[in-house]
Amino acid sequence: MSAAIPKEVVSQPVGDARGFDWKWIVIGACVAFTVYIAVIPLGFLFWQSFRTPQTAAVDSVFTVANYATAYGSSDTWRLFWTSMQFASGTALFAFVLGTALAWMNERTNTPFKSVFFALAVIPLIIPGILFTVAWILLASPQIGIINLVMQNWLGLEEPPFDIYSLRGMIWVDGLHYSPMAFLLMSAAFRAMDPSLEESATMSGANIFQVARRVTLRLTWPAIVATILILFVRAIESFEVPALLGLPAGIEVFTSAIYQAVHRYPSQVGLASAYAVALLLITTGGVYWVSKLSGRGSQYATMTGKGFRPRQIDLGGWRWVTAAIFVVYFLLIVVLPFAVLLWSSFQRFYAVPSMEALQNLTLDSYRFILDYPNLTRTIWNSVVLAVSTATIVMLVTSVICWIVVKTSIPGRWLLDGMASLPIVFPGLVLGLAIMVFYLNVDIGVYGTIWIMLIAYVTRFMPYGLRYTTTSMVQIHKELEESAAMSGASWGTTFRRIILPLLKPGLLAGWIYVMIVSIRELSTSILLYSPDTQVMSIVIWELWENGQYVELSALGVLFIIALFVLVLIAQWLGRKYGVKE
Amino acid sequence: MLTVDGLFTEYASAGGDTVKAAQDVSFTVDEGQLFTLLGPSGCGKTTTLRSIAGLERPRQGSITVNDRVVYSSSAGVFVSPNQRGFGMVFQSYAIWPHMNVFQNAAFPLEVGGRRYSRQEIRDNVMQVLTAVQLDQLADRNATTLSGGQQQRLALARALVMKPALLLLDEPLSNLDAKLREKMRFELKRLQRELKITTVYVTHDQGEALALSHEIAVMHEGRIQQIGSPRDIYERPATRFVADFVGSSNFIDGTVTGAAATPDGCVVVRTEIGDVTVRSLQSLVADERVGVSVRPEDVELTEDRPAGGNVWEGRVDQKVFLGEAVEFQVKVGARTLLSRRHPTLRTKIGDAIFVQLDPEKCVVLKVA
Numbered sequence: 001m002s003a004a005i006p007k008e009v010v011s012q013p014v015g016d017a018r019g020f021d022w023k024w025i026v027i028g029a030c031v032a033f034t035v036y037i038a039v040i041p042l043g044f045l046f047w048q049s050f051r052t053p054q055t056a057a058v059d060s061v062f063t064v065a066n067y068a069t070a071y072g073s074s075d076t077w078r079l080f081w082t083s084m085q086f087a088s089g090t091a092l093f094a095f096v097l098g099t100a101l102a103w104m105n106e107r108t109n110t111p112f113k114s115v116f117f118a119l120a121v122i123p124l125i126i127p128g129i130l131f132t133v134a135w136i137l138l139a140s141p142q143i144g145i146i147n148l149v150m151q152n153w154l155g156l157e158e159p160p161f162d163i164y165s166l167r168g169m170i171w172v173d174g175l176h177y178s179p180m181a182f183l184l185m186s187a188a189f190r191a192m193d194p195s196l197e198e199s200a201t202m203s204g205a206n207i208f209q210v211a212r213r214v215t216l217r218l219t220w221p222a223i224v225a226t227i228l229i230l231f232v233r234a235i236e237s238f239e240v241p242a243l244l245g246l247p248a249g250i251e252v253f254t255s256a257i258y259q260a261v262h263r264y265p266s267q268v269g270l271a272s273a274y275a276v277a278l279l280l281i282t283t284g285g286v287y288w289v290s291k292l293s294g295r296g297s298q299y300a301t302m303t304g305k306g307f308r309p310r311q312i313d314l315g316g317w318r319w320v321t322a323a324i325f326v327v328y329f330l331l332i333v334v335l336p337f338a339v340l341l342w343s344s345f346q347r348f349y350a351v352p353s354m355e356a357l358q359n360l361t362l363d364s365y366r367f368i369l370d371y372p373n374l375t376r377t378i379w380n381s382v383v384l385a386v387s388t389a390t391i392v393m394l395v396t397s398v399i400c401w402i403v404v405k406t407s408i409p410g411r412w413l414l415d416g417m418a419s420l421p422i423v424f425p426g427l428v429l430g431l432a433i434m435v436f437y438l439n440v441d442i443g444v445y446g447t448i449w450i451m452l453i454a455y456v457t458r459f460m461p462y463g464l465r466y467t468t469t470s471m472v473q474i475h476k477e478l479e480e481s482a483a484m485s486g487a488s489w490g491t492t493f494r495r496i497i498l499p500l501l502k503p504g505l506l507a508g509w510i511y512v513m514i515v516s517i518r519e520l521s522t523s524i525l526l527y528s529p530d531t532q533v534m535s536i537v538i539w540e541l542w543e544n545g546q547y548v549e550l551s552a553l554g555v556l557f558i559i560a561l562f563v564l565v566l567i568a569q570w571l572g573r574k575y576g577v578k579e
Numbered sequence: 580m581l582t583v584d585g586l587f588t589e590y591a592s593a594g595g596d597t598v599k600a601a602q603d604v605s606f607t608v609d610e611g612q613l614f615t616l617l618g619p620s621g622c623g624k625t626t627t628l629r630s631i632a633g634l635e636r637p638r639q640g641s642i643t644v645n646d647r648v649v650y651s652s653s654a655g656v657f658v659s660p661n662q663r664g665f666g667m668v669f670q671s672y673a674i675w676p677h678m679n680v681f682q683n684a685a686f687p688l689e690v691g692g693r694r695y696s697r698q699e700i701r702d703n704v705m706q707v708l709t710a711v712q713l714d715q716l717a718d719r720n721a722t723t724l725s726g727g728q729q730q731r732l733a734l735a736r737a738l739v740m741k742p743a744l745l746l747l748d749e750p751l752s753n754l755d756a757k758l759r760e761k762m763r764f765e766l767k768r769l770q771r772e773l774k775i776t777t778v779y780v781t782h783d784q785g786e787a788l789a790l791s792h793e794i795a796v797m798h799e800g801r802i803q804q805i806g807s808p809r810d811i812y813e814r815p816a817t818r819f820v821a822d823f824v825g826s827s828n829f830i831d832g833t834v835t836g837a838a839a840t841p842d843g844c845v846v847v848r849t850e851i852g853d854v855t856v857r858s859l860q861s862l863v864a865d866e867r868v869g870v871s872v873r874p875e876d877v878e879l880t881e882d883r884p885a886g887g888n889v890w891e892g893r894v895d896q897k898v899f900l901g902e903a904v905e906f907q908v909k910v911g912a913r914t915l916l917s918r919r920h921p922t923l924r925t926k927i928g929d930a931i932f933v934q935l936d937p938e939k940c941v942v943l944k945v946a
Contacts, residue, residue, distance in 0.1 A: 407591070475671050475673060477669035477670070477671045477672075477673035478673045478675060480632075480634050480660070480667075480669065480673065481667065481669055481673035481675075481733075481736070482661075482675075482686070482690070483633075483634070483659075483660040483661045484632060484634075484660055484661070484663075484665060484666065484667040484737070484746075485661075485686050485687035485690060485691070485736065485740070486661045486662075486664065486687055486690050486691035486692065486740065487661055487686070487687075487690035487691075488661055488690070491690045495686075495690070496675060499675075499677040500675070500676070500677060502677075
């Protein structure tokens with residue numbers, strides 16, 4: 001055919017003179033929505049970072065004092081340095097762990113590895129706050145089970161592990177993000193055409209030369225991108241720095257922002273100044289990732305052929321690698337869940353022993369089920385999660401249609417705006433939205449609507465990624481043939497585009513729903529007693545020192561999420577979601 | 580029936596440059612005719628077709644179907660594709676994978692401006708599915724169809740609303756060679772039976788010659804020649820057409836001083852000697868021209884034949900193709916390609932006589 005026609009020619013020229021075209025109303029509404037939701041809070045955050053705190057007596061005025069305070073003191077540089085240490089330590093730890101596991105899983109003959117691949121997704125379900133709490137119960141110097149057991153067995157005077165330290169923080173956060181590294185690197189290993197390696201072998205290269213000169217060079221973009229993504233995730237993570245760092249006096253940007261907001265009078269300006277710095281770091285990271293993934297396509301490691309990479313025979317060592325998988329699974333799923341389960345059956349938190357075994361009780365579960373507003377809280381969580389997922393997927397499917405299928409000028413800008421929230425750390429987004437609706441009173445502050453707005457903003461980029469992946473696979477002619485059949489834009493969108501997008505939409509919907517239900521760092525600045533969600537209740541129980549009750553709620557929460565994921569997967573399989 | 584007049588369509592390429600896809604394209608197609616736009620990749624044929632469909636917005640010109648103006652730059656008319664009521668078969672077939680065979684074919688009746696009853700839809704769809712021999716598969720999932728069946732379903736979907744015009748965008752290019760040949764006959768039979776006016780886009784000259792009432796050969800956005808398949812093949816207007824449609828020997832030369840003989844013959848002085856050709860064009864002395872001869876018109880004999888236009892050459896290469904043998908014959912420094920019946924078994928290196936029929940030599944003016 002005349003191959004000169006690029007993908008992005010005008011898809012459907014404007015409708016004829018029969019008046020009014022719904023298409024433009026829908027497109028306009030979605031564009032306006034994106035601008036409103038993604039750009040305005042950011043603008044307000046900048047504005048607020050130049051204002052003095054507002055109290056009942058004093059009005060807020062313009063100042064650069066926030067920046068002076070924030071960046072003038074040596075404390076800030078220590079904050080910056082600690083954040084960097086924490087984030088890079090976490091990123092590297094998670095990367096090394098995840099890559100080693102991915103390599104074992106993709107390129108060796110480790111037994112039972114398909115089972116491990118399925119299990120590797122489970123940790124993604126466990127909310128960060130519960131994972132952190134579980135590790136406190138495991139490795140705190142005072143009550144940590146591992147510490148006490150080791151002291152008992154080895155007769156140590158000092159507890160061997162201190163979770164309340166930078167190393168402890170890196171350990172917990174790194175473990176928590178390692179499944180992500182595992183999935184990203186598995187994809188990279190899988191995407192590589194083994195014939196590239198084989199032809200190097202045939203050219204006479206030995207295994208190390210192949211690894212150094214072909215494998216590493218080809219996966220290099222994926223490696224750097226993975227480390228950067230992990231770094232961005234680590235620097236914006238809130239649970240670990242708040243629960244492990246603050247008690248030991250180790251502050252990073254996120255915990256500093258949280259503390260500035262919760263001081264009296266609330267130092268919103270200072271928090272904003274910190275937030276701007278954090279935002280610059282994450283923006284830089286995300287920018288480099290997108291640059292790298294653009295370059296990655298040029299490496300063209302995909303062949304699309306159904307090949308099976310040659311696997312390295314580990315011989316007897318394969319039992320060692322299998323053992324590593326088992327230990328990993330213990331550390332990341334079994335131990336955390338077991339410790340929560342144990343503690344949930346106690347009246348007061350106690351280390352496992354014969355004596356404690358006799359005091360098992362269901363009291364904490366009774367407490368949780370009688371918890372004031374529990375039904376309300378669950379209802380809030382579910383409604384928020386379902387509405388967020390639905391709104392996000394519908395809006396992003398239109399946005400992504402505009403970006404992928406039309407040649408409307410400025411569509412890249414729309415894509416950029418809709419993806420913008422990905423650089424917002426959850427806490428910063430919460431802060432920006434809080435500041436905006438405190439100043440622009442349209443009656444949403446303190447209601448569930450502000451939470452909904454925040455969630456939709458935060459998860460829009462994820463939804464967009466799912467819809468885009470599916471949208472680019474829809475051949476343009478499928479849509480054009482509908483137009484030639486006489487279908488209007490609306491009919492085409494409803495009867496052709498949406499059904500074809502369905503697998504992607506459903507997968508994205510499930511993902512957004514799960515991350516919404518776990519959300520903590522944005523909600524923590526926006527909730528009110530009426531709009532509590534599950535993760536907030538866990539946070540409050542922690543603050544009150546109600547560990548056994550927290551454990552009971554955590555156990556129920558994890559089981560509920562697990563069941564939810566199973567149902568979602570079952571639904572997905574039934575309606576054709578490709579994994 | 581269809582009139583395209585002075586059509587210019589341009590679009591921005593991925594790099595941001597303007598691609599001049601269709602330049603001053605004009606043609607008319609009569610009722611019930613199959614008109615082919617033929618040309619290599621990037622010649623603008625698909626853009627022209629998409630402009631007729633309304634999937635591209637031209638910059639200038641007009642498109643009229645049955646006295647209904649669907650596009651006119653001067654009158655400011657642009658009818659959107661879903662209001663034009665043309666059927667189109669896409670290169671990829673664009674069969675919707677989430678619908679079954681029946682639903683795919685029924686779609687145009689469900690979404691169009693006219694309302695049909697359930698029964699009417701059923702009757703129309705089954706009728707058109709029967710015409711393309713898919714009636715047995717109506718309930719099959721569209722993704723389980725073979726390439727040939729998908730192609731027929733795409734055709735059924737384009738025909739179901741009884742369109743004023745049928746547009747076919749390289750409908751056979753995704754099929755394997757055997758099936759392509761079969762579908763070519765199928766398509767021709769259907770078009771001739773239904774007498775539906777059709778615009779067909781292809782880069783395959785064999786398809787174009789086999790199917791069309793009329794062919795327009797396009798190159799770099801412009802139409803080079805419009806004519807019947809026989810015209811295009813036997814009397815190509817330009818060197819590009821002669822080269823693109825079939826293969827040709829081109830011998831450059833100059834018209835000798837002598838004026839045309841009464842039977843219209845002219846002598847052209849070329850590198851292999853004087854060639855007598857018959858030309859209907861008026862040629863002047865010393866004009867530089869090219870002489871184009873099809874390989875099958877280059878006669879070869881082992882003994883010197885009677886008559887003029889004969890040269891002695893030597894067999895340089897032979898390629899056995901099954902139903903024919905291609906000879907490369909050196910005449911002086913020049914190699915001529917000739918396609919002969921396999922019974923001619925002259926060995927490589929042997930002498931051979933080349934004869935050209937003046938009737939079969941086409942004079943092409945050098946632009």
